[in-house]
Amino acid sequence: MLPHEAAPAPLVESMQLRHAGETSQLQRTERGFALPSSAGAGDCVSYSLPLAKLRGVGAPNRTQQYGKDWLLCADYWLWHPERVSELPLTFVLPRGFTASFPWPKRGGHYLLPVDAHHWKSVGALGELHTQHVSAGGFQLEIATLGDARPGPYLDWLTASARAASLAFAGEPTLSALVVLAPEPAREDSFGFAFHGGGRSSLIWAAKSATTGDIGTDWAATHELFHLLMPYVRLEDAWFSEGLTTYYTAILRGRAGALTDKEVWWELVDGFERGSHVAGDLPLQRESEQMHEHHSYWRVYWSGAAIALAWELQLARAGKSLDQLMRTLGRYAREAPALWTAEDLIIRAEKELGVSLWSVARPALERKAFFDYQPLLDQLGVHGDSRNLSLREAKLAALRQRLTQHAVQASLTADR
Numbered sequence: 132m133l134p135h136e137a138a139p140a141p142l143v144e145s146m147q148l149r150h151a152g153e154t155s156q157l158q159r160t161e162r163g164f165a166l167p168s169s170a171g172a173g174d175c176v177s178y179s180l181p182l183a184k185l186r187g188v189g190a191p192n193r194t195q196q197y198g199k200d201w202l203l204c205a206d207y208w209l210w211h212p213e214r215v216s217e218l219p220l221t222f223v224l225p226r227g228f229t230a231s232f233p234w235p236k237r238g239g240h241y242l243l244p245v246d247a248h249h250w251k252s253v254g255a256l257g258e259l260h261t262q263h264v265s266a267g268g269f270q271l272e273i274a275t276l277g278d279a280r281p282g283p284y285l286d287w288l289t290a291s292a293r294a295a296s297l298a299f300a301g302e303p304t305l306s307a308l309v310v311l312a313p314e315p316a317r318e319d320s321f322g323f324a325f326h327g328g329g330r331s332s333l334i335w336a337a338k339s340a341t342t343g344d345i346g347t348d349w350a351a352t353h354e355l356f357h358l359l360m361p362y363v364r365l366e367d368a369w370f371s372e373g374l375t376t377y378y379t380a381i382l383r384g385r386a387g388a389l390t391d392k393e394v395w396w397e398l399v400d401g402f403e404r405g406s407h408v409a410g411d412l413p414l415q416r417e418s419e420q421m422h423e424h425h426s427y428w429r430v431y432w433s434g435a436a437i438a439l440a441w442e443l444q445l446a447r448a449g450k451s452l453d454q455l456m457r458t459l460g461r462y463a464r465e466a467p468a469l470w471t472a473e474d475l476i477i478r479a480e481k482e483l484g485v486s487l488w489s490v491a492r493p494a495l496e497r498k499a500f501f502d503y504q505p506l507l508d509q510l511g512v513h514g515d516s517r518n519l520s521l522r523e524a525k526l527a528a529l530r531q532r533l534t535q536h537a538v539q540a541s542l543t544a545d546r
């Protein structure tokens with residue numbers, strides 16, 4: 132038996148095998164625990180983990196206690212046999228406790244897909260309050276931690292799910308788990324998106340998340356958008372974060388939560404922040420080392436500028452970035468895969484018949500920030516973040532369409 136591939140430290144001290152009605156201890160090995168060759172179908176491996184041992188382990192705040200509830204990323208405790216296949220998993224929990232994880236359920240247990248053991252996922256257990264909501268392209272299971280209840284966050288999550296789905300319209304709904312950790316002292320909500328064994332998102336929800344306003348609190352729109360995209364390797368954060376960051380602004384406009392000017396202000400402000408910190412490394416290198424260098428602004432907003440360049444490139448060919456997103460959304464629903472940005476773009480551009488990698492590749496090799504000003508000029512986005520105005524221009528009609536609700540209807544019709 133081996134720990135999760137992303138496990139920061141194997142914390143299990145012993146493991147038992149139940150085979151032919153008898154229970155035996157598994158012997159520890161260098162990498163994990165040895166399963167006897169007699170073990171096979173129908174046998175059950177059991178292990179227990181004192182929750183107190185998980186407190187504060189690994190990345191900060193990924194295993195945290197909220198009252199009687201625990202936020203638990205699966206990589207901290209999930210184990211699997213060396214030859215892994217789809218595996219049933221049952222929690223044995225104290226009375227009154229339940230578990231929420233993003234994996235498929237069958238009967239009273241979870242049925243873990245193989246990728247649940249390789250990729251991260253978030254979940255929770257305790258005296259959880261959970262609620263199911265259907266919104267946009269999602270069937271959401273919402274689990275709140277501690278004293279929080281899902282109720283006060285429902286408007287916000289529903290509006291976020293609808294906004295995030297606008298670019299992908301028409302696909303069958305996707306099941307996802309949102310674990311909400313209340314952080315009323317935080318100024319802004321903040322989260323992560325995971326693809327392991329299903330879709331899950333961890334959101335530290337600020338007070339702003341209880342107002343229902345996605346105009347001021349964009350975190351859930353952003354994370355849920357990630358969940359609709361294919362899973363892309365971390366080194367290509369410019370791609371997954373870029374498209375997501377671009378659409379986080381555009382779709383909140385399209386959903387009516389931001390005015391057009393607010394949408395373009397958010398993008399211009401981001402481009403400015405990104406360009407102020409660019410210059411040390413080519414974008415691809417910066418993207419690979421983003422977490423060590425904390426070069427989030429540079430990577431996220433460079434990617435968002437590339438997304439805007441793609442938007443114009445696709446519009447020139449009579450297509451739209453939404454069409455690219457629907458294509459990517461379709462790939463995301465195929466068998467689980469970890470993609471490189473290049474493989475995804477090359478596949479999608481062949482399907483769409485519009486060259487897109489040729490826009491991204493030179494930008495990835497450059498140390499300077501993406502030259503976004505010519506894009507804004509064509510769209511009639513004038514000035515800088517201190518003094519922004521929207522004007523008549525060659526592509527002003529495109530600019531207006533991007534944030535108009537009506538664009539969705541026409542794009543859905545051409546499917």
Ligand SMILES: [Zn+2]
Nearest residue numbers: 353357372375
């Ligand atoms: Zn993100």
